[in-house]
Amino acid sequence: MSTHVIEIENLSRRFGKKQALANVxxxxxxxxxxGLVGENGAGKTTLLKHILGFLKPQSGTVRVxxxxxxxxxxxxxxxxGHLSETRDLPPWMTIRELFEFTRAFYPKWDPVYAEELRMMFELTMxxxxxxxxxxxxARAGLLLALAHRPPLLVLDEPSSGLDPLVRKDILDAIIRTVVDEGRTVLFSSHLLDEVQRVSDQVAILDQGQLLLTSPLDEVLxxxxxxxxxFAEPQPFFPQLTGALTWTGSGKEWDIICNGQRxxxxxxxxxxxxxxxxxxxPTLEEIFVARMKSAARSSFKD
Incomplete structure (x- = not known):
């Protein structure tokens, strides 16, 4: 039996002329x-929608x-347990009604755990x-995603645009869920410091293509x-194997490198x-370096 909760093979998706995903x-x-990272429009949400079954692959396979x-x-x-970036919850409901409505869909809903999360997230019934x-x-959406204790959480930009205290609540909930109960979390984010804080593995998506997917410690x-x-000032940085990006001028330069020491x-x-x-370098610096290197390669092509 596979130890992978999600397995995606050669997944491609096009919207008109735009290639949203390419052989992922x-x-x-x-x-x-x-942690799934990438700029806006990189294909992160499209990938998550395929995992949730909201979109059918045009080619390739998705198994959950x-x-x-x-x-x-x-x-x-x-x-x-799914938290969408739009936080699309029925506006006419109270928190209590939202609990009861959602609970009806999940036989394994844990009311004690739901109440514990409600108190932690400071929500009133x-x-x-x-x-x-x-x-x-965001807190309410995460509560609904967690309260039935699903084996897989799929979170789309869970802390986007939120203040640091709220982001800490969300990250603490993720960490606690995984550490205490061995659940699996797939989340997309553009906040690279948070991805580095909580992730075991990361993938970088750029214009529908995976630039990298690896355990976080191996990436770092x-x-x-x-x-x-340099002994003499350089008008520009020379092309060097393994150098992804460079900054500086004259004699002294900083370069971010990928192996090949x-x-x-x-x-x-x-x-x-x-x-x-x-x-x-931090994960954010690696991400920027990878993106710039990919952009240069694309420009050359």
């Missing part, structure tokens, strides 16, 4: 927190718990959805920042350049 292959292991989410919506959706702030809407270890000094050191030595320092 992705596996999400059981019990992991999987070994099932086709389009062919078997009850078998898949009953095991997923008599509040109407129409009166909730953006932060309260395989990238490094070098500060280098020996080749890079040899090339720098040939150019009479000295490595002054090596530091670890």
């Amino acid at each position: 292959c992705l596996s999400v292991p059981e019990g992991a927190v999987f 718990f070994g099932l086709d989410p389009v062919a078997d919506p009850p078998g898949v959706l009953s095991r997923i 008599t509040q109407k959805v129409s009166t909730l702030s953006r932060g309260q809407l 270890v395989s990238h490094f920042r070098l500060t280098v000094s 020996q080749e890079l050191e040899a090339a720098l030595k040939d150019l009479d350049a000295e490595i002054l320092a090596q530091t670890a």
Whole structure:
């Protein structure tokens, strides 16, 4: 039996002339927190909609718990807690009515856990959805996604536009769910510091294509920042194997690199350049470097 909750093979999707997804292959292991990152329009929401069965693949396959989410919506959706980016909740309902309405769809709804989350998220039963702030809407949506204790959470930009305190609530809920109960979380986000904080694995999506998918620790270890000094001022940075991006001028430059350390050191030595320092870039810096490198490659093509 597969240990991957989600398995996607060669998934492609086009909307008119726009290629939203192009031969995406992705596996999400059981019990992991999987962060999906990319700029707006990269295809993150489209990918999540295929996982939820809201869109049918034009080519390729999607399996969730070994099932086709389009062919078997009850078998898949009953095991997923979903928070959409739009936080689309019925505005005329109170929190209490929202609880009862949602509970009817999930036999495994845990009222004790729901109440615990309601207290933690500081929501009042008599509040109407129409009166909730953006932060309260996010908390309410996350509560509904968690309260039936689904084995898989699919969260689309769960903390987008929220204040730091609300974001901390959401992240704490994710961490607690996964650590305490071994559930699986797939979430998309543009907040790279938060992705780095909670994720076990990450994938970078750019214009419908996966630039990278790997365990987070491997991503961080395989990238490094070098500060280098040339004997003579450089009008522009030379093309070097493994160098994704560079900043600086004259003699001193900072470069973010992707592995290939020996080749890079040899090339720098040939150019009479000295490595002054090596530091670890953040996931956000790696993401920016990867995006710029992909943009240069696309421009050349």
